Amino acid sequence: MKTVQLWAVFMHLTRAAEMAEADTPLAVLDAFLAAHPALTSLLLAFSAGPDSCALLYAAASLRPKRHLQLSACWIHHGLRPEQEMATEEVLAKCLCQEAGIPLIIRRAAAGSLEAAARQCIDGGVEAAARRFRYTELTKVGQELQADAILTAHTADDTMETMIMRFFTGSGAGGLLGIPEQYNGVYRPFLSLKKQDLLAFVHERGIQYSTDSTNLTEAYLRNKVRNLLIPEISGIFPHFQKALATTADKLRLDDEALNSYADTLLCSDEGRICISRRLYETVPAAVRFRALYRLASPLADRLPWHFLHKALFSEKHDSVLVEGHGISIYCSGEYIKVAKVSEPETACTVYGDVSYSVLVDAPGVFTVGFGLELLVRQNRDGLGIRADAFGLPCIVRSRRPGDQIALKHGRIRLDKWLSESGVPGTLRSLVPVLEDGNGIAAVFAVRFGARDLYRYNDALRQTKSEAFFSIELKGVVSNHAI
Numbered sequence: 001m002k003t004v005q006l007w008a009v010f011m012h013l014t015r016a017a018e019m020a021e022a023d024t025p026l027a028v029l030d031a032f033l034a035a036h037p038a039l040t041s042l043l044l045a046f047s048a049g050p051d052s053c054a055l056l057y058a059a060a061s062l063r064p065k066r067h068l069q070l071s072a073c074w075i076h077h078g079l080r081p082e083q084e085m086a087t088e089e090v091l092a093k094c095l096c097q098e099a100g101i102p103l104i105i106r107r108a109a110a111g112s113l114e115a116a117a118r119q120c121i122d123g124g125v126e127a128a129a130r131r132f133r134y135t136e137l138t139k140v141g142q143e144l145q146a147d148a149i150l151t152a153h154t155a156d157d158t159m160e161t162m163i164m165r166f167f168t169g170s171g172a173g174g175l176l177g178i179p180e181q182y183n184g185v186y187r188p189f190l191s192l193k194k195q196d197l198l199a200f201v202h203e204r205g206i207q208y209s210t211d212s213t214n215l216t217e218a219y220l221r222n223k224v225r226n227l228l229i230p231e232i233s234g235i236f237p238h239f240q241k242a243l244a245t246t247a248d249k250l251r252l253d254d255e256a257l258n259s260y261a262d263t264l265l266c267s268d269e270g271r272i273c274i275s276r277r278l279y280e281t282v283p284a285a286v287r288f289r290a291l292y293r294l295a296s297p298l299a300d301r302l303p304w305h306f307l308h309k310a311l312f313s314e315k316h317d318s319v320l321v322e323g324h325g326i327s328i329y330c331s332g333e334y335i336k337v338a339k340v341s342e343p344e345t346a347c348t349v350y351g352d353v354s355y356s357v358l359v360d361a362p363g364v365f366t367v368g369f370g371l372e373l374l375v376r377q378n379r380d381g382l383g384i385r386a387d388a389f390g391l392p393c394i395v396r397s398r399r400p401g402d403q404i405a406l407k408h409g410r411i412r413l414d415k416w417l418s419e420s421g422v423p424g425t426l427r428s429l430v431p432v433l434e435d436g437n438g439i440a441a442v443f444a445v446r447f448g449a450r451d452l453y454r455y456n457d458a459l460r461q462t463k464s465e466a467f468f469s470i471e472l473k474g475v476v477s478n479h480a481i
Contacts, residue, residue, distance in 0.1 A: 023196060025200045040068055042068060042071070042148055044071070046073060046103070052152045053201050053208045056096070071103075072102070073136070075105075077129045080213060115448075149184055153178050153187045154197060155192060155240070156225075157190075161178050162175055168473060175247065273334040273335060274336075294336075306321060356397070358393075359392060362375045373431065376469045376470075376471075378467050379466060383441075388459060393440070394435075395433050395434075398414070405439075405455050420448070420449035421448055439454065
């Protein structure tokens with residue numbers, strides 16, 4: 001009897017050890033490589049942070065077993081203090097040298113990402129940095145003829161992405177989180193939590209760099225990670241599992257709807273198009289996906305409102321919608337898409353937009369054009385003091401002749417926006433807060449300029465406990481479906 005009991009205990013401990021081993025970055029990466037035997041020449045996206053250090057050392061450990069050819073790429077975005085970046089670069093070189101992995105370095109030109117952010121309201125500097133990073137990784141991968149690019153994204157990154165996409169109007173496709181594979185980029189660690197990777201590097205005494213911006217609320221992801229997630233976990237302790245379940249359910253729906261949409265696609269004279277006969281018989285959700293799949297090869301980043309206009313167009317024998325460099329139109333038995341002449345731009349150019357919203361409390365307000373106005377109250381000192389203006393107020397686009405009172409006199413908004421480098425195509429988007437005493441604030445930081453607040457000498461002698469931040473957001477992502 002004792003022998004049976006001891007054997008049971010032994011088997012239990014063995015299974016526990018196997019399960020624990022299965023959750024390590026080394027075991028997960030090994031399983032990934034076993035499932036993708038053709039991927040032997042790998043480019044590792046390397047930031048010198050703990051996650052990418054875990055990827056670097058796990059890949060180096062598996063190099064003999066899996067016959068891997070490894071390289072790493074470190075990106076200098078030019079967004080952090082130069083001394084911090086110089087220290088991180090030295091560390092990145094040392095770590096790669098220790099692991100026996102060649103390191104390629106790519107740098108963004110000084111001020112280039114801020115300039116790119118000023119040209120687009122889709123995510124600001126964060127989005128500009130992400131575009132630059134993946135563009136450079138792709139270039140390096142092509143130069144090295146790598147089979148794949150690996151990143152160290154974790155389940156935590158997926159969770160943060162899902163939350164951000166939910167609050168910026170994403171649909172099922174976006175709420176699936178970060179894809180395990182897309183355009184030659186693979187993410188083998190999505191089943192692991194960040195703490196799993198931290199434990200891996202700590203156990204091995206691997207030195208890593210800490211990005212100073214991760215400790216601030218300078219960027220949206222940091223705000224979600226540092227401010228929102230602790231609040232959510234306090235109310236819903238198991239929300240991570242719930243989000244994973246939601247993603248699994250949405251994946252089933254998304255796969256079914258996309259498969260249904262594919263049945264509408266056909267070919268006419270060698271060009272992909274949509275059968276109008278089938279298009280007119282299926283639900284709107286399927287038609288929308290068919291339109292997106294038709295148009296996305298010619299215009300990758302299509303906002304919801306653009307395809308929504310095509311979906312419900314009453315022009316059954318002409319152009320359904322035109323913009324973003326393409327035209328979706330009817331032609332006989334088919335719906336087709338074609339390129340049209342339009343100035344090349346990295347994002348939506350809104351031109352002369354006019355809007356006005358009455359605000360009497362924090363909230364989210366739809367202003368049209370696929371845009372939403374986010375009015376938040378906080379105690380973190382972000383935005384305008386609550387006692388610096390009166391409610392209700394108007395938040396609107398700027399008008400000719402608008403002026404704001406500053407300490408040394410009044411300044412015309414048109415002149416100030418121009419001198420601040422805000423592109424002419426975006427100036428009419430900048431939110432202006434006006435109360436009964438005139439313009440109280442201009443919220444221009446998302447457009448590459450600083451925010452302006454009406455001068456009030458009386459407020460200098462007091463402190464405020466409450467603040468209002470106002471931001472204009474555009475749902476202009478290809479995850480909008």
